[in-house]
Amino acid sequence: MSKNKKKFFQILLVFAFLGFLGILINNLIINLARTGLGFNFNWLTKPASFSLAEHPLPYSPSDSYAWALFIGWMNSLKVIISSLVLATCIGTLIGFLRVGKNSFFSIITAGYITVIRQTPLLIQLMCWYFVGFLNMRNNSFLSISNIFNISNKGIELFGLNLSPEFSALLFGLSIFSSAFIAEVIRGGIQSVPLGQWEAFRSLGISEKQGFFKIIIPQALPAFIPGLTSQYLNLAKNSTLAIAIGYSDIYAINDTIINQTGRAVECFIILLCSFLILNLLITKVMGIIDKSIMKSGI
Amino acid sequence: MKPILTAKNLTKSYAKGILALNKVSFTLDQGKVLVVMGPSGSGKSTLIRTINGLETFDEGELNVLGIKISADSDERKIQRIRRRVGMVFQQFNLFPHLSILENITLAPIQVQKRNKKEAEEYGMKLLCQMGIESHAKKYPGQLSGGEQQRVAIARSLALKPELLLFDEPTSALDPERINEVLDAMRRLADQGMTMIVVTHEIKFAMEVSDQVLFIDSGKILEISSPEVFFSNASHERSRKFLNQIN
Ligand SMILES: Nc1ncnc2c1ncn2[C@@H]1O[C@H](COP(=O)(O)OP(=O)(O)O)[C@@H](O)[C@H]1O
Numbered sequence: 001m002s003k004n005k006k007k008f009f010q011i012l013l014v015f016a017f018l019g020f021l022g023i024l025i026n027n028l029i030i031n032l033a034r035t036g037l038g039f040n041f042n043w044l045t046k047p048a049s050f051s052l053a054e055h056p057l058p059y060s061p062s063d064s065y066a067w068a069l070f071i072g073w074m075n076s077l078k079v080i081i082s083s084l085v086l087a088t089c090i091g092t093l094i095g096f097l098r099v100g101k102n103s104f105f106s107i108i109t110a111g112y113i114t115v116i117r118q119t120p121l122l123i124q125l126m127c128w129y130f131v132g133f134l135n136m137r138n139n140s141f142l143s144i145s146n147i148f149n150i151s152n153k154g155i156e157l158f159g160l161n162l163s164p165e166f167s168a169l170l171f172g173l174s175i176f177s178s179a180f181i182a183e184v185i186r187g188g189i190q191s192v193p194l195g196q197w198e199a200f201r202s203l204g205i206s207e208k209q210g211f212f213k214i215i216i217p218q219a220l221p222a223f224i225p226g227l228t229s230q231y232l233n234l235a236k237n238s239t240l241a242i243a244i245g246y247s248d249i250y251a252i253n254d255t256i257i258n259q260t261g262r263a264v265e266c267f268i269i270l271l272c273s274f275l276i277l278n279l280l281i282t283k284v285m286g287i288i289d290k291s292i293m294k295s296g297i
Numbered sequence: 298m299k300p301i302l303t304a305k306n307l308t309k310s311y312a313k314g315i316l317a318l319n320k321v322s323f324t325l326d327q328g329k330v331l332v333v334m335g336p337s338g339s340g341k342s343t344l345i346r347t348i349n350g351l352e353t354f355d356e357g358e359l360n361v362l363g364i365k366i367s368a369d370s371d372e373r374k375i376q377r378i379r380r381r382v383g384m385v386f387q388q389f390n391l392f393p394h395l396s397i398l399e400n401i402t403l404a405p406i407q408v409q410k411r412n413k414k415e416a417e418e419y420g421m422k423l424l425c426q427m428g429i430e431s432h433a434k435k436y437p438g439q440l441s442g443g444e445q446q447r448v449a450i451a452r453s454l455a456l457k458p459e460l461l462l463f464d465e466p467t468s469a470l471d472p473e474r475i476n477e478v479l480d481a482m483r484r485l486a487d488q489g490m491t492m493i494v495v496t497h498e499i500k501f502a503m504e505v506s507d508q509v510l511f512i513d514s515g516k517i518l519e520i521s522s523p524e525v526f527f528s529n530a531s532h533e534r535s536r537k538f539l540n541q542i543n
């Protein structure tokens with residue numbers, strides 16, 4: 001294509017995009033006018049007047065919408081961060097067993113990965129909630145000397161009480177993400193040339209020592225991009241909390257939209273907060289990546 | 298002479314029907330250098346790798362340094378052999394995330410539980426011997442192929458092995474880098490190291506080896522002194538092979 005022709009198409013594309021954007025904004029203005037609300041954020045200071053089952057910080061219905069949203073954020077971050085840690089631990093273990101020499105564990109973990117990856121997260125969450133936590137017997141289902149305790153009241157860990165909703169979401173997100181993380185781990189380990197295994201074996205270094213001292217350090221850089229994208233997915237997937245009644249940022253947004261009709265403002269808040277969170281995750285993973293590179297690999 | 302290695306009827310197949318090793322038997326005495334030659338895919342790598350347990354075998358018996366292993370021997374026994382047998386690979390296989398000195402001291406520290414200082418002193422001595430002591434703090438990626446292979450030789454020497462295995466150590470090198478590696482190997486042979494070397498380097502084989510083993514389709518066709526093998530090979534296949542690589 002000639003240079004001029006190329007430029008022509010580029011300009012055409014820009015105009016098409018602007019036109020599309022114009023239509024969207026026009027629609028928005030018309031809709032806002034019809035509801036008679038006007039675009040503003042003043043309503044944020046008004047009392048929310050709904051109650052929240054779970055709030056890490058003090059909250060009552062007389063608090064503002066803004067505070068309710070903030071509580072929603074705390075709830076979201078709580079479940080995202082704890083799932084992220086748990087999913088990484090489970091995923092890493094499953095990934096290790098998947099590539100390991102023991103064919104029994106290798107087959108079991110392959111099955112785990114396949115089943116978890118091939119079923120929708122929503123269904124898994126419902127399963128964990130209704131089958132796993134809500135229908136548990138009133139008394140303890142699993143109890144380890146008052147330290148760890150699973151019942152229909154959720155999970156009790158070191159006297160910390162986790163609600164059934166939070167527990168189901170934590171387990172659901174962690175198990176789901178762990179299967180993908182296991183695949184990331186497996187891919188990273190398999191990206192290390194076979195010659196590295198042979199080299200440490202030929203030196204009489206044991207499988208375990210060689211794995212942690214030779215293979216893993218070389219696989220680490222290969223883990224980062226895959227892990228980053230799984231963490232981003234996990235954060236986004238956490239909005240399915242609404243399906244099991246956990247008051248995350250999305251569920252609270254939904255309630256507020258129903259009460260106030262402020263759909264546009266609410267979605268702007270929602271999109272911006274997830275954008276910021278995910279940029280933050282990407283940034284942190286970038287820093288980890290750099291520090292791994294610096295350590296000489 | 299004390300035999301370091303005895304192989305009796307070693308047989309191995311990867312896939313059904315094709316034998317990578319077919320009833321391979323030979324003996325290697327202490328201080329001797331055995332050169333293994335044969336066409337591509339003849340089983341040279343398989344043979345040398347069964348000796349330190351990187352490959353298993355299906356039938357036969359191996360006696361390495363007095364340790365007997367058979368098809369069903371366990372990992373422990375193989376581990377004991379690996380601690381006394383060094384190996385150098387075609388692709389060097391240095392650990393890229395460790396410095397040159399760390400590459401060499403890893404096994405002594407991890408396997409033999411030596412203290413770090415002692416291991417480093419010995420490591421530096423080996424690097425001097427290989428003429429690359431100035432690179433000790435560098436990483437493998439910063440070295441030329443020839444230098445990397447000399448590091449790999451130093452690494453294989455760190456556990457003070459009684460037998461060294463070389464699988465085409467110069468095949469991945471630029472032609473002008475080959476001799477620096479062969480010279481290092483020659484010095485080891487002069488010091489009395491027992492070695493098995495898979496190589497196509499005829500000059501090296503003629504000057505350094507005590508025996509040449511010719512293998513084709515997993516079968517040993519002849520084991521002769523280099524004088525006999527290179528001037529008057531007894532087997533038609535050997536003569537044909539020598540014509541091809543000359
Ligand atoms: N990992 C493997 N899986 C299947 N077949 C193999 C494997 N390694 C080697 N072979 C086969 O075994 C035979 C001998 O191979 P090898 O010992 O590598 O020969 P050489 O080193 O003499 O080139 C060849 O036919 C090769 O294709």
Ligand SMILES: [Mg+2]
Pocket residue numbers: 341342343465
């Ligand atoms: Mg080979």
